[in-house]
Amino acid sequence: MPDVTGPTSGGEALVAALVAHGVDTVFGIPGTHNLEIYRHLLAHGVRHVGTRHEQGAGYAADGYARTTGRVGVALVTTGPALLNAVAAIGQAYSDSVPVLVVSPGLPLRHPAAGNGLLHETKDQQGAMRAVAAASLRPTSVEDIPVAVAQAFAIMTHGRPRPVHLEVPLDVLLETTDGPATGPAGACHRLAPTAPAGVVTEAAAWLDDAAFPVILAGGGANRAAAELRAVAERLGAPVVTTTNGKGVLPEDHPLALGAGIHLPVVRDLVTEADVVLAVGTELAPADLWNGPLPLAGRLVRIDIDPVAMVTNALPDLGLVGDSARVLADLLVALGGEPARRDPIDLLGWRERKRADAEREGATWLPLVRALSAALPRDVVLGTDNAMFCYYGMLANLPVHEPSSYLFPTGYGTLGYGLPAAIGAKVGNPDRPVVAVLGDGGLMFTVAELATAAELGLTLPVVVVDNRGYGEIRHEMTGRGDPVHAVTFEAPDFAALGRSLGCLGTTVDDPVDLTAAVRVGLLADRPTVIHVRHHERAAPAGGGEHA
Incomplete structure (x- = not known):
């Protein structure tokens, strides 16, 4: 120094x-x-x-x-x-x-x-x-x-x-003339919690519920252990938003995974008598198809008092740090499991799986091939690509919080590659994979040179559907002339090699597994160009491209 x-x-x-x-x-x-x-x-x-x-x-x-x-x-x-x-x-x-x-x-x-x-x-x-x-x-x-x-x-x-x-x-x-004066040292995050009386009331509601359900968003990522403990204490199924994906390992018996927008989740919250929403805005960008039809009581935990009363008014609001509030809630619940008829978790998981596969049918072979190659602790830097939100979001299991990086809400394109670079720089010992569409990658394709210069072990999976597939479907659905959305992509494998990466092309989904596995062992980034031809238009999902 x-x-x-x-x-x-x-x-x-x-x-x-x-x-x-x-x-x-x-x-x-x-x-x-x-x-x-x-x-x-x-x-x-x-x-x-x-x-x-x-x-x-x-x-x-x-x-x-x-x-x-x-x-x-x-x-x-x-x-x-x-x-x-x-x-x-x-x-x-x-x-x-x-x-x-x-x-x-x-x-x-x-x-x-x-x-x-x-x-x-x-x-x-x-x-x-x-x-x-x-x-x-x-x-x-x-x-x-x-x-x-x-x-x-x-x-x-x-x-x-x-x-x-x-x-x-x-x-x-x-x-x-001397050293600049002023506050020194890092600010340490405070952990405010809700008043004890409100926490006790929330615990009573949840403990007495016949069918409690938990919805977890990005605000729960730093409270994964506490969320899991509360879910297990209640025996409550957990559904996550995109940013909350992985906050509960998606092979956990209580995990229904991500995809809060799916029809099955609307049925789930309709049947629930108490819904506990943790760190989620319940925003249109998450729900896609309008607000959830909440029939029972809604308990919300959020650090932001404005978010607390936005999109859905809670019957009970607990403003505070999610980890701290959930820890206090667990204490208030006590150690005995709730006495209630068992919830048909296997039935709900099967319905959720069916909805997710129906939505992502076009992409399932690629999703399964990619999933077979991924280590349990992988970080995925993803983009606003159809493969990512129709295919991977609800069908590809993630088991760690803050491991599915996706540009929700604002919905930018080109996010996945540089976000994956940042994740790898910050977590050099964790496997990281970037997944983008051909349209989105071109927004930040120059960052392939950054990844190569850094010598990052980083598979970059480019799913090529010849342009802006989502907007192409929306034009078709509106009966509009379809134009300005279809174009031929460059040879991404060759482009990657020209920028110092390795490069390979995949025409058959079955070959994606081996390509990603090799990329996870390489001494530099590997661009994997997946040439995909859409067979059917999935259900609409918003302003994605």
Whole structure:
């Protein structure tokens, strides 16, 4: 660690403050205006992972954050570079991911009407406020550690959200005579819980229920052990949203898996007399087919009091950290299992399986071939591709929380590859596989070069259905002219090889298993181009492409 007892520039104060909050890795691209930050990264022991596009840096920071539980940091320069990252920050906001995007800003005394400075943007902070939880702008070197502490407070307390930190160009270059002062040390997540009386009442409702059901979202990922204990105590089946997939191992007897949008889940919650929803917005992007027909009592656990009363009003709301509230709920329930007639779990599992296979029929051979190759602790970086949400979501088992990385809500394309890179950087000993469609991969295909340069063992499965298949089906369903959605993909295997990866092409689903297994042993990324021809249109699933 360098000696910072002498004059400290704004750039060094920024890097030192990030390190004080536990940051040791950043994803980004250097540029003219952020060089004073880059100058100090190596001296402070911060690893820089260079991406080929700022959107890729944002997605990589997202994947890193989801899988490590730490803040992911994207470091970009001004104007167009920062705006390139906007889609990724919007996605992190939608999925409640703590990503800090750091950029320079225009000088403090920059003319209000502008003067043509390089990368000049009229309202850079305004653009970021539209997609992030906040945009902070320190105005002195001494203020930088304060702003960093404020950013971490926003990201690590309450509902995780991304934050933008903008340091003016002249402040980056200014120096202070001694070390910059301000809050030091990482913010530790508080674990607030609901009032004891409310927890006791919720426990009584659940214990007395004849048919309790648990719905778990992304907000339950850091409460996997507590969720499992409550489910086992109640004997309650668990269904998850996309972001909650894997929070309960999907081969657990109580796990019905992901796919909260399926018709069987609507029947399930209609029959339930108490539904416990943990860390889920119950959002249209999860449900696809309108709100759930909740017939019994709804108990919600959520860190966000606004989310608590959005989409479905609870009969009982427990605002607090999911792990803490579930732990308190378990204590209130006591150790004796509930006395009730056994729930027909096997019947519900079979109905769920039938619904999932019906929806994903076109993709089942590929899903089964991929599943056969995956280790139990795999992380999947997926994209808004038909194979991922019709095929894999409800049919491919996942057994660890925060292991199915998918861009829900905001619904960006190109997420899967850079998110998988970020996950692998943050979890070098875990197997990671990226799965994308041919249309989505082209949004961030340059990040194949990033993965190759890093020497990552990373199978990249590209399921090629010749364009934007979902939109093609929607055009057909509307009776519209079908155009602008079908195109021939490049030879992705050859493209991967040209960027330093291995590459192979799969025409028969049975060959995908071996290709992924080989890719999981390779010394570099492996692009696996799966040429798939759709046989039937599945049921509609929203604005996916």
